[in-house]
Amino acid sequence: MSTQRPNSRLVTRLLMLVVAMFAFGFALVPLYDVMCKALGINGKTGDQYTQTQQIDESRQVRVQFLATNNADMVWGFYPEAQEIVVHPGAVSEMLFVAQNPTDKAMTAQAIPSIAPGEAAAYFHKTECFCFTQQMLQPGERIEMPVRFIVDRDLPSDVKHLTLAYTLFDITARMPPVVRPVAANGG
Template sequence: MSEGISTKRLVSRLALLVVGMFGFGFLLVPIYDVMCDAFGINGKTRGTAYEGTVSAIDETRSVRVQFVSTNAEGMNWSFGPAANQLVMHPGETREMIFTAYNPTDKPMVAQAIPSVSPSKAAAYFHKTECFCFTQQVLQPGERVEMPVRFIVDAALPGEVQRLTLAYTLFDVTERMAASLDLASMQHSN
């Protein structure tokens, strides 16, 4: 009898451990975001449009901004910038167009997550318009051009002459399916 009780106790503890690990997995992304914001690490950019004051353009120096795009595992879209890089003066407002194409036979929802390197430059890179602020819904075979408009602040430290804006595109279709009713979207086309 005591072996049956100890087995039940072990199974219940293991089940509780599994549930706890599953819950912790869901909490990792918000915890990561809070830590990056608190410590200013990993080159995470702000999730909202730049609301600072416009600084004068520093025409005495140039900064090279490189653009990198990758797809997370399981994301089948074609995704990338119109150009790999551009040269600009700090304080200038510039724009880059990214193109996304859904080659699948079903509607999909994607979310782009940006980062800037070197990480100390992230505080000086301000997006005023970005496709990364919202999820992107593409129908089967649909192609879309998505702009990112940005300013590299003139207060950028002088030793930083090159920045990289990188986007990773994630498939969030399953997570967003209930709120977007993707099944009805597919039948309406």
Template sequence: MEAQNQQNKKLVIRLVFIVIGMFGFGFALVPLYDVFCDLTGINGKTANTAAAYQAGSIDTSRTVTVEFITRTNTGMPWEFRAETKRIKVHPGELNTVSFYVHNPLGKQIIAQAIPSVSPGQAALFLNKTECFCFNQQPLGGGEEAHMPMSFFVDTQLPEDIHYFTVQYTLYDVTANAADLAKTANPFLN
């Protein structure tokens, strides 16, 4: 009987360690996935900072078509569209496109645009020098705006990629921005 109790105790301890290990692994998955996506270009994530553009090497022998798609997250009331749906570019050439937004509500809303690129490998070669997606975009009730995005496609883009899509999804972050402001200055109310 004593031997059976010892075995049960060891089994319970092993199971507790397995559960703790699985819980820790679950927490580690998100940062590991982000690192994996950054290294491989999977998931179409683009850089969140401006790239430096140096004029010079434009590959005029190649033409790449870039398509722009926009959508708003569920519950986001803004009208949001690409003013240029599709553009043909030469790798290394600086291009600017514009996006239109309109807030039909009678109150200010703060939005954040999140880009993704398909095929995901092309995200590694899309360099934005200016983008509305770098910052949150406040827009008062009834206001509209034209938001530019300047970009170039790296000349190292694989030869088999002739076409890729950039999608921007617009999210309402008004509540998050207000919470962040209160955290930064607790005397605001």
């Protein structure tokens, strides 16, 4: 009976450790979001921005767009324009184009970043293709919008922002998905 009591204590401690690890795993997501928002890193740019702002017509900010592929990504990927000029507080939009030149379905994920880093807190995406994974069939081409607002509180010395995306091939990590084909005719 003396070995049963230490065993039950060990099992209880191990179960408590499992529960604590599980809880810590859930706590990491909000902690990560808070850290990224505070430091303006890893593309966390206030994506849930919902405030309405007045447009500052007296000021212009140049927003440059960059699109690159990770080493293993073969898609064509580019913005429709290299840059636009926006007024802080105005909702702006840019389209990015992606095309799968291969003979197989592929899934991709775009990871954004903002430069300069201190301006990331003032760049708010309201809609972005980077929020979801993109699956393209062989030869398929899509236009993907990003809608954003440059905050009126952007420091006045920042006159140029760069929104850059890196596109990653995540096909191997995704289960195969077949899109339904629309029927032709009646």
